[in-house]
Amino acid sequence: MNYREDESTVWGSVVRKLRAAGCVFAEDEARLLIASSRDAAELAERVDRRAAGFPLEHIIGWAEFCGLRIELEPGVFVPRPRTEFLVRQAAALIQPGDVVVDLCCGSGALSAALAASKGQIELHAVDIDPAAARCARRNIHLDKGYVYEGDLFRPLPPQLYNRVNVIVANAPYVPTDAIKRMPTEARIHEARIALDGGTDGLDIHRRIAAEAPLWLVPGGCLLIETGERQAPLAVELFAQSGLLVSWVRSEELDANVVIGIRSL
Structure with missing residues (x-):
């Protein structure tokens, strides 16, 4: 300078x-x-x-995530370090050529990280927020995947039914009443739709868990980040949808991921 x-x-x-x-x-x-x-x-x-109180990442226009520079716009959810744990769990399950769907993709950080680490996968990312979808299109290059604007599974091509190997989601999981206790930079400057998970924080998780088996191949996996308090109930939701469930946690990152496998 x-x-x-x-x-x-x-x-x-x-x-x-x-x-x-x-x-x-x-x-x-x-x-x-x-x-x-x-x-x-x-x-x-x-x-x-x-x-x-503006988020640093919105001011400089990017956030570091899994060693990548993720472009951001004002209002778009800032990827947190804890979500790198979700990336690691998903990457361990993805094989070359797999079909991967990233729901509530936000800026596309998770998708970009998986594309960078796994190479040749068929990647589809979805977010309902237009600003987030714009960012995702910049962060997920055209040769790496497809980005859709819409509500969860709705905008996905129907030919993906029973073809998806891995679904990942960092869906909103903050209970509505808890949003007022979040740091100002998140509560005021990030889109509420990216934070608000409903009364118990699991409204979006319920919808994803209910529909995921329709899209997964037998043996395919659904991975969702959630809070430690919500994880036991998320496990129940997965089981109710017929998925074989496990819950993994990183104490270092204070991160929780619930994993469901469609039975063979």
Whole structure:
């Protein structure tokens, strides 16, 4: 950057302002804001927005996920590190040539990570939010998969019935009453449709679990990220749909994934 001030002076000033605003990782955020700003005026505007509670990822236009740079628009759900656990669980089950469906794909982070790690798969990603679908189309390159705007399975091609090997979903699972207790940057600046899972946080999970067996091949898998409190009920939902169920957890990432397998 071509600032008149010494770079260390600029960095120190940004760090102090971010710390005063309560940013826990002020030093790291300062580096990203400085590196992504074209001049001092843009940096000052971005620092002010961050101090006001805007998500860093919306300000700089991207988030890091599984080593990839995922492009974002304002309002689009920011991929969390915990969802990398879902990626690892799905990647362990996917074989070359498999048909993979990513429901509630958001920015397409999960799909992009699976495409990068698994290579030749037939990938279909869906989100109901137009802004999220736009981001997903930028993050999932045309040669890597298809992106659809719509409600869960509805926009998928009917020829995928009984052909899908793996369905992954980071569907909304925050109970409606709990949204008001979320951090401001998520509660205010991310689309509510990407957060609100209904009264118990499992409204979307119910719909996915009920319809997934129609799309899965025998032996195909459904993997859904959920909260630790919701996981036992999600296990029941999967079982009610005739799936063979397991629940895996990462203490390090505070992540929970429920896995259902369509019986042979």
